[in-house]
Amino acid sequence: MTTHRRLLATGFALGLTALLPGAAAAQGNLTVYCSVQEEWCRPMMQAFERATGVRVAMTRKSSGETMTQIRAEAANPRGDIWWGGTGDPHMQAAEENLTEEYRSPRMADLHPWATRQAEQARFRTIGIYAGALGYSYNTTELARRRIAAPTCWADLAKPEFRGEIQVADPNTSGTAYTMLATLLQVMGEEPAFTFLSAMHRNVNQYTRSGAAPARAAATGETLVGITFLHDAVTQKIAGAPVEIVAPCEGTGYEIGSMSIIRGARNMENARRFYDWALTPEAQAIAGQANSYQLPSNRNAPIPPQAPRFENIRLIDYDFARWGSAAERTRVISPWEREVRAGAR
Numbered sequence: 001m002t003t004h005r006r007l008l009a010t011g012f013a014l015g016l017t018a019l020l021p022g023a024a025a026a027q028g029n030l031t032v033y034c035s036v037q038e039e040w041c042r043p044m045m046q047a048f049e050r051a052t053g054v055r056v057a058m059t060r061k062s063s064g065e066t067m068t069q070i071r072a073e074a075a076n077p078r079g080d081i082w083w084g085g086t087g088d089p090h091m092q093a094a095e096e097n098l099t100e101e102y103r104s105p106r107m108a109d110l111h112p113w114a115t116r117q118a119e120q121a122r123f124r125t126i127g128i129y130a131g132a133l134g135y136s137y138n139t140t141e142l143a144r145r146r147i148a149a150p151t152c153w154a155d156l157a158k159p160e161f162r163g164e165i166q167v168a169d170p171n172t173s174g175t176a177y178t179m180l181a182t183l184l185q186v187m188g189e190e191p192a193f194t195f196l197s198a199m200h201r202n203v204n205q206y207t208r209s210g211a212a213p214a215r216a217a218a219t220g221e222t223l224v225g226i227t228f229l230h231d232a233v234t235q236k237i238a239g240a241p242v243e244i245v246a247p248c249e250g251t252g253y254e255i256g257s258m259s260i261i262r263g264a265r266n267m268e269n270a271r272r273f274y275d276w277a278l279t280p281e282a283q284a285i286a287g288q289a290n291s292y293q294l295p296s297n298r299n300a301p302i303p304p305q306a307p308r309f310e311n312i313r314l315i316d317y318d319f320a321r322w323g324s325a326a327e328r329t330r331v332i333s334p335w336e337r338e339v340r341a342g343a344r
Contacts, residue, residue, distance in 0.1 A: 030056050030269040031078060033070070035063040035085025035174070036256070037211055037231075040289040044083070047285055048276055054269050062209050063089045063174035070098050070261060080264040081273055086174025086210075087117055087127065088181070090257035091323025094124035099259040102271060106278035106297070114296035117255050120320045127255040128277060129286065129293035132312045133178055134251055136217050136232035136242040137224045145223070152248040153183065156224065157198035164223035165202045166213035169340075170332055174254070175210025175228055180331060181322040182252030185315055196339045206340070218242055228254060229307040230292040237290065237305055246312040253314055256293060 030048075034041035038060050045056040061069065063085025070082065070093060082090070082099070093099045101123045107115055114127030135156070142149060147160045156165055168176035183192040204222055207213060213225030214232045218240030225232070232244045258277060260270045276282050283295035287303035294306055321327055 028054055028269075030054050030266050030273055031080045032056055032058045032273070033066045033079045033082045033261075034058050034060045035066050035082065036291065037289075040286060040291045041084070043285050043289050044277070044282070047282065048273055051276060052269075052272060054272065062168075062172050064170070064172040064177065065208070067093060071096065074098055074262070077261050077263040077265070079261045080266045080270040082259045082261060083273075083277060084128065084256055084258070086178055087125065087255040087257040087319060088177055088323045088328070089174055090125040090259050091117075091121050091319065092325045092328060093259055094121040095323075095325055098262050099124040100262050100264065100267075102260050102274060104271075104275050104278055106275055109280075109298060110278065110296045111298055113255060117257060117319065120323070125257045125259040126274075126278070127296045128258045128283070129256040129295055130253055130309070131228040131230045131256070131293040132246060132251055132253040132307055132309065132314060133175070133182055133227075134229045134232070134244065134246045134312075135224055135226045136214055136229075136235065136244045138217050138220050138222075138241055139243050140241045141220050141223050142243075147223075149243065150224065151245060153186065153195070153251075154249070156202060156226075157195055158202075161202040161224060163202060163204045163344075165199065165226065166205050166207060166216045166222040166224070167203060167226040168210045168213065169206040169208065170335060172208045173210040176206075176226075177328065177332070178228075178252055178254050179226055180335060182315065182317070184331060185252065185317065185322075186249050193334060193338055196335065197342050200339050200342050201344045203344075214242075228293075229312075233292045233305050233307065234290050237292075244307075246307070248313070250313045250315045252317045253309070255319065 041060050045058045049056050067089040103123050117127040170176040170180050211231040214227040214235050216222040217225035218235035236242050264270045280297050280300040283297050283300035292303045292306040
């Protein structure tokens with residue numbers, strides 16, 4: 001073959017590759033949408049790269065924001081796997097056919113709550129950790145204001161907490177949506193919205209991130225932060241003057257989940273990551289990253305600081321119902337209309 005013909009052949013091959021997005025890039029690459037804290041996302045991706053040699057591109061967003069992005073990219077998916085974040089939006093993604101069915105050989109090693117999550121989603125998502133919902137308060141600021149310590153959900157509607165509470169927005173945060181669904185199950189629908197409207201007068205900010213209120217309570221920016229309990233534990237272990245509350249009426253919990261995005265360009269590596277993330281070694285990274293959820297693998301070490309379910313009054317949270325897109329829309333609409341838009 002002459003030099004001229006070789007150049008033409010090379011040019012044709014390059015042009016063909018350009019017409020097939022992802023065809024050349026698929027080998028050895030993976031794009032992960034991560035919905036836990038950055039401090040846990042980074043070491044997870046680094047450990048997977050070391051274990052496999054696969055190059056990982058990672059984007060960190062809250063679970064609600066990630067769900068919105070995956071839905072917007074459905075016709076041309078840019079991500080391969082969604083790791084972490086509350087299970088409700090993962091269930092909604094499964095319902096909307098935005099994620100792929102996959103049955104990992106690691107499923108036999110998991111707790112029943114994790115495999116039940118997979119079964120309810122027709123194996124389009126799976127549980128990777130669990131954590132209970134609650135709140136924390138800054139003990140220094142509470143004493144300075146001479147306010148009695150809150151122990152229940154109902155306490156957060158009291159007038160002495162006016163402007164003293166932070167919680168995320170359920171439109172962007174899976175944590176906040178879990179709170180909304182929890183209160184509806186604990187109190188009943190009408191009483192829950194009455195409570196939320198009363199608590200709204202005490203909210204100084206609705207954050208985008210579910211963990212942000214725990215950090216705000218730790219620094220004294222707010223008196224009370226509604227989050228998952230493990231987010232508050234992280235702040236307390238770091239030395240913040242916070243007390244952690246599992247509300248007396250009972251509370252819900254999350255099953256943090258993982259899903260392969262439908263149409264993933266790097267499908268083989270997505271499955272490889274999925275299997276690896278269910279191993280005890282991968283799940284042990286949580287504690288090393290100061291994240292104190294309960295791991296889904298029965299053989300993974302449980303951080304001693306992790307809030308244990310047996311010490312918390314948990315409700316029988318209906319993940320199938322509250323994980324449906326129709327139910328989410330049904331309850332967020334009145335929250336926006338009756339709660340968020342209300343006077344303070």
